[in-house]
Amino acid sequence: MNRYLLLCGALLFSALLRAATADDKPLVAQSLEQFDVEATRIVEQMRPGGPYDHIDAGDRRRVDAGLDRIRKLLAAHAGEPDLRREEKVALLNAQEEVNGILRHSDNNRLVCEHVAPVGSHLPVTRCRTYGEIVEQRRADQKFLQDRAMYGH
Secondary structure, eight states: OOHHHHHHHHHHHHHHHHHHTTTTOOOOOOSSSHHHHHHHHHHHHTTTTTTTTTHHHHHHHHHHHHHHHHHHHHHHTTTSSSSHHHHHHHHHHHHHHHHHHHHHOTEEEEEEEEOOTTTSSSEEEEEHHHHHHHEEEEEEEEHHHHHHHHTT
């Protein structure tokens, strides 16, 4: 019975790990060495001009904290062949949190909305990238601040 449960647990974790290694995920760390490469790449991509440069400060802190948790978990067991079940779950959860934040803040992520333009009742679908939306918001805020400053 114990072996059966162990086998089921191993198969479940294997399936979760395969799901976590899908190409659409920015971070999939299975070893400390691989993680260090991926973490460095992610930090560089959060800099201005990178695909995650519009990530807000709170989410950036959450990504940094998640990367730190993952590094500690992998470093603590670098010489061991396998992690305990609880640590595997913690590792998977930390990776999923980081991936969720990064995917949501990806400048190239397409965001579409179905709206009726001003003066029309016929809705149209308009798609823009997340980066374009953030840049437009910044430009709009600057415009409003400039108008308020000069009293126009």
